[in-house]
Amino acid sequence: xxxxxxxxxxxxxxxxxxxxxxxxxxxxxxxxxxxxxxxxxxxxxxxxxxxxxxxxxxxxxxxxxxxxxxxxxxxxxxxxxxxxxxxxxxxxxxxxxxxxxxxxxxxxxxxxxxxxxxxxxxxxxxxxxxxxxxxxxxxxxxxxxxxxxxxxxxxxxxxxxxxxxxxxxxxxxxxxxxxxxxxxxxxxxxxxxxxxxxxxxxxxxxxxxxxxxxxxxxxxxxxxxxxxxxxxxxxxxxxxxxxxxxxxxxxxxxxxxxxxxxxxxxxxxxxxxxxxxxxxxxxxxxxxxxxxxxxxxxxxxxxxxxxxxxxxxxxxxxxxxxxxxxxxxxxxxxxxxxxxxx
Ligand code: KG4
Ligand code: ZN
Numbered sequence: 001x002x003x004x005x006x007x008x009x010x011x012x013x014x015x016x017x018x019x020x021x022x023x024x025x026x027x028x029x030x031x032x033x034x035x036x037x038x039x040x041x042x043x044x045x046x047x048x049x050x051x052x053x054x055x056x057x058x059x060x061x062x063x064x065x066x067x068x069x070x071x072x073x074x075x076x077x078x079x080x081x082x083x084x085x086x087x088x089x090x091x092x093x094x095x096x097x098x099x100x101x102x103x104x105x106x107x108x109x110x111x112x113x114x115x116x117x118x119x120x121x122x123x124x125x126x127x128x129x130x131x132x133x134x135x136x137x138x139x140x141x142x143x144x145x146x147x148x149x150x151x152x153x154x155x156x157x158x159x160x161x162x163x164x165x166x167x168x169x170x171x172x173x174x175x176x177x178x179x180x181x182x183x184x185x186x187x188x189x190x191x192x193x194x195x196x197x198x199x200x201x202x203x204x205x206x207x208x209x210x211x212x213x214x215x216x217x218x219x220x221x222x223x224x225x226x227x228x229x230x231x232x233x234x235x236x237x238x239x240x241x242x243x244x245x246x247x248x249x250x251x252x253x254x255x256x257x258x259x260x261x262x263x264x265x266x267x268x269x270x271x272x273x274x275x276x277x278x279x280x281x282x283x284x285x286x287x288x289x290x291x292x293x294x295x296x297x298x299x300x301x302x303x304x305x306x307x308x309x310x311x312x313x314x315x316x317x318x319x320x321x322x323x324x325x326x327x328x329x330x331x332x333x334x335x336x337x338x339x340x341x342x
Contacts, residue, residue: 001074002066004098005308006059008091009083009111010136011035011042013054015062016304017073020312024121026065027298027305030054033176040170040178042136048086055094062304073104075322077311080108081331082137088330096325105322107311112336114306115268116144117313118295121305125266125293130257134249134277135269136162136177139208141256142336144266147313150336153256154206161245162271164210168217168241172234182238183274189235191243191276194220198248206256208248217241246277250284257290266293273297 001020008014016027032050036042063070078095081088092108099106115133119125131142131150139156159167162179169178174185196216199209220237223229232240249271257265267281278294285292299306315322 001312002068002072003075003077003308003312004059004062004073005109005304005306005311006055006076006078006091006095007111007114007302007304007307008051008055008087009079009081010087010302011047011050012302013051013058014302014304015059016308017062017066017068018121018305018308018312024305025068026062027303028058028061028065029298029303030058037176040176041166042084044084044086047084048090051087051090055090059094059098070098070102073102075312075315076104076106077109077308077315078106079111079114079307080328081111081334083111083330083332085330085332088332092328092330096328099325105315105319106325106328107315107322108325108328109307109310109314110334110336111307112138112140113150113310113314116142116150116266116336117147117310118268118299118303118306119266119293121299121309122295123293125264128262129264129266129293130253130260130262131266131268132249132253132272133269134161134267134271136160136166138269139210139249140336141206141252143260143262148317152337153260154208154252156208156210158209158211159214161208161210161249162269164214164245165271167214168238171218171221172238174238177270179271179274182242183276185235186239186242186276187235189233189237189239191239193232193236194240196220196240196244198244198251200248200252206252208252210245213241213244242274242276246274246280249277250280253281254284254288254290258288263289264291264293268295268300270301272300
């Protein structure tokens with residue numbers, strides 16, 4: 001079965017073709033980094049406009065790269081939410097138009113389910129496992145019991161980890177998106193130069209909080225500017241910040257896995273592309289008898305292959321859903337725990 005996935009939840013326009021037997025055939029992604037860079041974050045109106053400009057070329061690109069024609073597609077899947085409504089609408093409506101023209105089923109996909117299942121595009125991970133979704137909009141812990149069966153354990157109470165990377169990068173005068181920039185500059189910095197706080201709101205709770213850490217960096221920069229403290233370099237500040245974020249993510253993920261008797265962790269979402277996080281999670285896992293799995297970086301950040309796979313799994317659970325797409329609408333908020341009922 002050939003599935004066309006379409007992803008436009010934030011600032012990446014992506015289309016992919018996956019084969020239910022062979023996996024990814026094409027996965028075309030266009031970012032809008034140059035459009036948003038000068039603002040240090042995504043501007044929703046500009047994001048929606050860019051998706052409109054790019055969507056047809058990206059879909060045609062994915063079809064061409066897969067060496068198929070549109071009528072070969074058996075199923076369509078598009079991100080329905082959560083995300084920016086103006087962005088989501090572009091993908092949802094392009095998918096509806098194509099599904100109608102091709103007379104093929106269409107499934108609305110939860111973006112978070114896409115991130116959760118991205119790992120299955122490269123390897124089989126036995127259920128159950130702990131999943132940490134760590135992206136620009138989310139920092140969530142789930143027990144993944146089966147396809148479509150997800151239990152939330154905790155989430156961020158304020159900023160997502162990726163959001164804190166982006167905001168701190170902006171404060172440090174680095175580019176957008178901030179995560180890769182901080183990772184790059186941190187290579188020449190000392191991660192133990194500054195002891196930033198490791199916010200763990202409540203040891204028993206599985207929730208996260210990153211806004212205090214961001215404020216700690218801002219306060220440090222203000223004191224540095226007024227000459228009140230020793231002047232550390234920008235790479236030292238970036239490396240110390242990255243160390244604090246990854247310490248928190250690793251320690252929460254380890255305690256959640258242990259508390260739920262899980263010996264496998266899947267780390268996914270844009271921040272899971274971070275080399276420091278991948279290394280520390282793997283090492284902590286080895287110490288605790290827990291295997292850490294990561295999708296390769298291109299499957300961690302937003303991409304349509306993961307949406308095609310999540311759509312395929314949802315369709316296999318309930319094929320009738322594929323014919324019901326006239327009512328499909330973009331949703332800014334869409335909890336993942338609704339997946340089982342849909
Ligand atoms: O999953 P994603 O592509 O989009 C959302 O669903 O949010 O994640 C984007 C986030 C951005 O905040 C970006 O700075 C962060 O992932 N990110 C990274 C890295 N690559 C992307 N953060 C840390 N290190 C990276 N290498
Ligand atoms: Zn995402």
